[in-house]
Amino acid sequence: MTDGRPNPDALLDSLRREEAARRRGRLKVFLGMCPGVGKTYAMLEAAHRELNSGRDLVAGYVETHGRRETDALAAGLPKIQPRRFEHRGLTLTEFDLDATLARHPSLALVDELAHTNAPGARHPKRWQDVQELLDAGIDVLTTLNVQHVESLAGTVAQVTGAEIRETVPDGVLDDAVLELVDLPPSELIRRLHEGRVYVPERAEAAAQNFFRVGNLTALRELALRLVAEHVGVDTQQFRRIQTGAGPWKTAHRLLVAVGPGPFSEPLIRWTRRMADGLQCRWIAVHVGHPHPLSEAAQTQLTRNLTTARELGAEVVTTTDEDLVHGLIRVARDQNATEIIFGKPDAAGWIRGWRAGLALRRLVRESGDIDLHVVRSEKVGSAPSFQAAWPVFQSGSQQYLWVIGVMTATGVANLGIESLVGPRVPGLVFLLAVVVLALFVGRGPVLLAGALGALGWNYFFLPPRFTFVIERPDDAVLFGTHFVVAVVLGQLVARIRAQHQAERAREARTTSLYKLTRDLAEASSRDEVVWQLVAQVDHVFHAGVAVALPAGGQLAAHPDGTLTLTEKELSVADWAFRQGRAAGRFTDNLPGADALHLPLASERRIFGVLVVAVPDRTLPVAQRDLLEAFARQAALVLERVELRAVAEQARLLAESERLGRVLLNSISHELRTPLAASTSAASALAEADRSSPEQRHALIGEIQEANARLNRVVGNLLDVARLDSGNVRPRFDWHDACDLVQTTVRELGPDLAAHPLKLMVPTQPLLVRIDFSLLQHALGNVLLNAARHTPPGTSIEVQAALTDGSLLLSVGDRGPGLSAEVLPRIFDRFFRGPGTAVGSGLGLTIAKGFVEAQGGSITAINRPGGGALFTLRLPQTDKPPAIDPSL
């Protein structure tokens, strides 16, 4: 496989990256070792070069600190006005992201990448604003000091002693071009003394301390190294394509343990660098504990896992009572060859001791998996976080229960002791501890053990009412009791915790399975939304809404249980456009009240799932489940959409088929009389060869052909009228008898071959109808009867007012309607088998015209043979009274 040819996968990968980069804007960072090296100036100079070459650029935000040369340079650039925020009486000016996005230049200048935005801005950090610009395809020029790079912040803090508050994740720089703005430290110090470096007045003393040659040299080295390593990553990618080495050249597979602490992120980056070096896959694993995490820890964990995912790791989360056991289990499942584990820091001896213990077990149990223990330093100024493995989490209620039960046991023991001596109470205490362990947490069990042991000793073991133990065998019993109680408590608690974890995992699997199953049955978008809302509501007890695109913007689906405010809708809109999670518990628009997850499949984004979780935290497992829900729903939405497309294609094929039938039928119906008429006319033209009788016959042919043509065209026009919805009945009072008589009279010659029997009342039958439409309908039914019965077959026409409806019926004693014909007789272009005449439209038109005036038409076989068509026209109004004097 390593024959030196470029690997197609690698090429594809690089193409994809290039394509993504083409769609995404390019980021150029002017990197300096510290303030004052001239980053902004360099950026502005670059901007002017771009401007001169005709680039459409704007200065989104430029911080000149009032320096004259910089001001002059900045003045020559088109600007976006900064946005103003009112915050605690102060007016803060910030980069206006929305205005820049709306302006959509080809290139934007945004100074100070590490800046923290004012509260109320869309993102907490400016680098997130920049990310959005890049996502929108806008190139960005920005500036950054090396101390603000997240992975270096710790080192900088160590070197300079200055605390670094604003940091930029390393990932932001991954695809960026870094341009080092370098200045020898001595030169910088000279500039500082000349007052050409901006230093806030209150920080002057600190600045004096900061700008020392030693510090500056160290910072400069860091900056140089960063740029050099960055080049290294680029080269590596290039080399990978060139040599054709597959993406996973080696069988290595790295697995990094991720916790809810700030120590994990450097660990993740370390693993990524190593995976890059080894060119292998890597997995980030979080082993969750059944006990819930604090809000801060939860947020940090989510961030860590997101970072890992963004850096290319496969992320696996699992739940296990025992960290080491969980890690090894996942490592074996995933065939990991190396585990990367953070080196325990010295902060807090308990934590250190526990981590040490875990490390020792990991060394012992990892078997053939290699272990890397990496010094993990805390970066930035992350909030202090809660222990990942809190020991005592049980409520005070449980402790009170334990005290109560143990006291009661003690009282009972007083009675027992008087009967069987002082040893038995020890066993009874132990029994109480065991029973308690079934119901309460680990802490309370330990308390119960201690209370039991001490109570036994104090109240029962001689000498009583002292903690002194006289006899050596009692001492052994006491010690054994204590140890047994503690071990028992631990064991029971662990089993229960594992059980709980198991249950939680099972609940997740079950709900996911249930959603998948229920969604599989969904056949429309509405059903998918309904199922999703119902399931999320059921599992999370949270307000749910689903925002779907409608007419160019997102709108909440009516099935949601959560009403989306303007603000939430705008967050949903962001999540939809960016295809990233937003809102609460995320880094994007965290000020929102709800979590917004895009419903994204491989192909596209279908909408946004909005969940308002009532709790203050959202455990990783729950978040994963929610994301799985969203993914699942997106897949089904995609399926529904594809099915709709297929259905549309089917309908199109059907209408094409109908179209062909129409063409065949119509061309036949039009051509036959045309042919007859044309040949008869040409025969007439040679009149001298034919007798007067022959001429007469020819003229008769022409007339018949033309009458037929006239009828076909009339039918087609009627169908077109029906199709265009242009049939608007004009109701008026008419005499139904007159209707029947006029219809029969006007059809005259067409009915000549059939004796007609008209059964109409002798008195005028006033009904409210559209005379013309109904005459047409009745006429078509009559023609149909005349055409499909042998000549001489009588046709009966009846008009009557029955049950508040006008009934017009046409009956014959012909062959009747076969079972094949009956259900389709009113279908368009349907012609009975063996029927050569007719377009198959007459009865369709009759039906359409009758229905247009609120009536109905039926066809049945008459008892005794023949067909019977009945037109029923409901009559709601009574005929108006006739004043006899008029």
Place this chain on the structure above:
Amino acid sequence: MSPDAGLATPIPTVLVIDDEPQIRRLLRVTLEANGYKVLDAATGREGIAETAQRQPDVVLLDLGLPDLEGIDVVRRIREWSRVPVIILSVRNSEDDKVSALDAGADDYVTKPFHSGELLARLRAALRHSRPDAAEAVVRAGEVEIDLARRVVHKCGQEVKLTPIEYGLLRLLSTHAGKVLTHRQLLAGVWGEQAIGQTHYLRVHIAHLREKLEADPGRPELILTEPAIGYRLGTGD
């Protein structure tokens, strides 16, 4: 062949207003063969001008003209002339026909038409246009209506009619062979206030048929023109 005998002018002139040359050619052949003199016009304006200059005895007007609505042509001609106007139109345009008839057109023929039908309409129109045309006795089939004496005979027997029935019959008779719209009949018999009360018309027409038709189940005397009105058949 000549048109009805005893016409005021020996050769009546017909003006054909139709934008289709083929229809104009065909009508010219048909009408000239039947003893008419034929003028033609391809547009509404041209037709109005021809009517004014050449004073035809009857006008055949197509409703689908390119420049003017048919009804406007009728109105303009009616501003200064009482020349009979017969409408030529296609099926399904009942509304246009009714409004043209109410605007003053005398009759209509639906395309495609038989030449016999057209000639009958022409004859009826010409008959009524003559100032001395008022006949005292109208005959239609077996029925004889003596307008001067206000009596009606069927097969020689006098038929008793109510005043309304007689009024209806009189109006139809004086326009024998011509169509009368619902509106014209209601206004002429009951007065303007009755327009729209078509149910009166239905009931009285049914009664008239009952009294006068040879076979009331198959009326041949009083003919229904669907959605337009009625016509007294003259057996033409």
